[in-house]
Amino acid sequence: MDKKVIFVHGYTASSQADWNPNISKELRKLGVDHFIPDLPGGEYPHSKDWLEIIDREVKATEKPIVLVGYSLGTRTALLYLDTYEPNSTDAVILVAAFNNDWEHNRERKDEHYADFFEYAVDIEKIKKLAKQFIVIHSKDDSSIDYTQGVEIANELGAKLITHDGLDHMSAPENYTYVLEALKTVL
Numbered sequence: 001m002d003k004k005v006i007f008v009h010g011y012t013a014s015s016q017a018d019w020n021p022n023i024s025k026e027l028r029k030l031g032v033d034h035f036i037p038d039l040p041g042g043e044y045p046h047s048k049d050w051l052e053i054i055d056r057e058v059k060a061t062e063k064p065i066v067l068v069g070y071s072l073g074t075r076t077a078l079l080y081l082d083t084y085e086p087n088s089t090d091a092v093i094l095v096a097a098f099n100n101d102w103e104h105n106r107e108r109k110d111e112h113y114a115d116f117f118e119y120a121v122d123i124e125k126i127k128k129l130a131k132q133f134i135v136i137h138s139k140d141d142s143s144i145d146y147t148q149g150v151e152i153a154n155e156l157g158a159k160l161i162t163h164d165g166l167d168h169m170s171a172p173e174n175y176t177y178v179l180e181a182l183k184t185v186l
Contacts, residue, residue, distance in 0.1 A: 003090055003186055004063040005034040006054060008080075010071030010096075010170070011045070011113060014038045018070065019175035026179055032186060033063065043109075047116045050076050055084055064090035066185055067130075068178065071096045071144065071168065074152075075105070075116050081129045082121040089130040091185035095178055096169050097135050099148040100155060123155045133158035134181050138166035 005027065009020060015036040027034045035057050039050045054076070058065055065088050069077035074094040081089065098105055106117035127133075133156040137149030146162075153160040161181060166174055 002063055003033070003066050004057075004061045005032060005066045005068060005182065005186075006057055007034065007036040008050065008054060008067065008069040008073030008076045009036065009039060010073055011109065012043055013070075018170040019172050019178065022172050022175035023179055023182075026175065027182075032182075033061070043112050045072075045113055045116075047076065047079055047113075051080050051083060054080050055086075058084075058086055058088065064088055066091045066093070066182070068093045068182065069095065069097070070178075071170075072098075072113060072116060074098050078121045078126060078152075079116065081126045085125070085129060087129070091132040091134070092130045093134045093136065093178065093181050093185070094149075094152065094158070095136045096141055096144050097137060097149045097152050098144055099151040101148075101151075127156055132185055134161060134185070135159070136161045136163070136169070136177060136181055138162075138169055139164040140166070141168050143168040 015038050020036050037053050067077045074097040100120050102117040106114040135149050135153035135158045139146045
């Protein structure tokens, strides 16, 4: 595998939360180079800190990058592309994705992560920075409404993979859906 997969977890999560341990175990078996950082900030994260960690990892490899963002990590992945404009991004997978409505989304969680939503990212610029975009979202997501995933998929020209009955897709067994999408871009 000649690509590096970089995961960006969700709000208050870690490398040991949600489906991260399961997907990491499977990727190790497949020999896939990957990185799941424990991003700082807890309930009060700052986008600048998260973006710097991702950028360090991107710059530390010569391989094409596959970014996988989950929940708040979806916004982080798009902010990363918008801010740093890397030329090494092969694919972006957004799981339980936010749309680009920064004014609406900054109000969430009592603005604990408002600095992730200070402006609309430049979708046209972002679309040119990766060869492929995939959005995975469950229709019954109780945290980020399914319509947000549909909207960002449409704006990015992304392949939309829709599920139902998986809520916010955080259950450990849901790694299989992410792994299935990953295998199509590796």
